[in-house]
Amino acid sequence: MKDHLIKATAFNGTIRAYAIQSTETVEEARRRHDTWATASAALGRTITISTMMGAMLKGEDKLTVKVEGDGPTGPIIADANAKGEVRGYITNPHVDFELNGIGKLDVARAVGTTGNVSVVKDLGLRQNFTGQVPIVSGEIGEDFTYYFANSEQVPSSVGAGVLVNPDHTILAAGGFIVQVMPGATEETITQLENNINSIPPISTLIREGNTPQQVLEQLFGVGNLRIHETIPVAFSCTCSIDRVKNAIKSLGNEEIDKMITEDHGAEATCHFCNEVYTVDIEDLESLKQ
Template sequence: MKDYLVKTTIYNGYVRAYAITSTNTVEEARRRQDTWATASAALGRTITITAIMGAMLKGEDSNTIKIQGNGPIGAIIADANAKGHVRGYVNNPHVDFELNEKGKLDVARAVGTEGSLSVIKDLGLKDYFTGEVPIVSGEISEDFTYYFATSEQLPSAVGAGVLVNPDHTILAAGGFIVQVMPGADEEVITSLEEQIQSFPAISGLIREGKTPEQILQQLFGEEEVKIHETMPIEFRCKCSKERLANAITGLGNAEIQSMIDEDHGAEANCHFCNETYLFTEQELEELKS
């Protein structure tokens, strides 16, 4: 199944919900980053939620997420746009532990329980929207739930899960975000809370072959789930040799000449996709102004 996301409304528009399958996207990130199991789960949950948040945007808008905890994984960085393109990386991909007391990958231990979650939205304006909240659990889904309630004043339920095979490849990944719109009555809110609390792990549902539509229908039971849009999701990096060439040009002639004299060329690596770009002495000469 190809990765995709659905945008829906329920309860006559008083609740909006997004669901996503992201198995292939998370696997591509894992492959490029060479993450171990627990790091894969942390990165995968972050990428999954970031992709959903990107789908909330319009046009050329994009967002960047940074989770900086006090755990051994270091920072988790992910960004996404409104077109379904998402990418991400972790500072230390080689982090793995024994399963926690619940028999799950110990993401909180990898991320840490102290630190911050920040969201930067580029809405095509001169100023960026930035929201930052403290990490509340390190499990990532709960941290994003807290972010929406605190920074955007939007009551939300966020769920994301990643299952990892014994060979460290990704077995299943996906997530959802459910948000209560202003004006919803208490009956809707109470019903929603009960449904979400009793809902099974989303990664397990995806492993069973459930689609995003089926996941939301199972979550909301007899309520009508109105689908507004379906969009493909994929790991896609923005890097290119041209962009890196522009960055090198910005260093100035003196720094470029130093690369030529001392290193006889230059090598640049993208954190997100791990692609390496090589610049010969002649290419560096051509970048000098």
């Protein structure tokens, strides 16, 4: 099944939920950035959560997420929008460690346990919304749980997981965000907490073939869940050769002449998708004004 996410509510609208299958999306990011296993998990979790957060937006709104810890991966950046499109990169993709004490990829060691998680939302207004919280564990899911509670004042549970094959390709990836709305009873909240703590890891559920809907059904029960929307999800970058040429053009004729005489052309690599764009001498000449 293709990557997708669902928007849902449960318990008469007092619980809001998002769930995603992101295996192919994370694999595309891994392939483009040549990430090693632990770095793949860190980037994959960030991309997965960012995609669900993007789905909370409307229209042409978009957001940028930055996870910047003191670990060897360096900053992790992801952009997402309301259409299920996401792109992202990790500063140092070649990070991998032995499994941690509970037999999982040691994402906290890779990301670091000191630093910040920040979210910038472009909602088409004069000023962007910016929220920032300290990293609490480096496991990313827990860090975004803390972000929602403290920056957006919405009690939430955020889960994201990535399973990596021995050849470093992505076996399974997915996640969920569950949020408590006004009117939720203590009984509902307690039941939900127990269910979240008792189900298998989200990446295991995806690997076993569970859809995002089936994941939420395990959390809420079939009769309690109402699906509102299903959105296809994909790694998608906004870069293009035209953007590169426009950027070069804005540098002015003097800089373009240097590219022609000293470098015999120009080359640019997109941080987000690792696509390489080459501009030859003839194209550079045409950009001069």
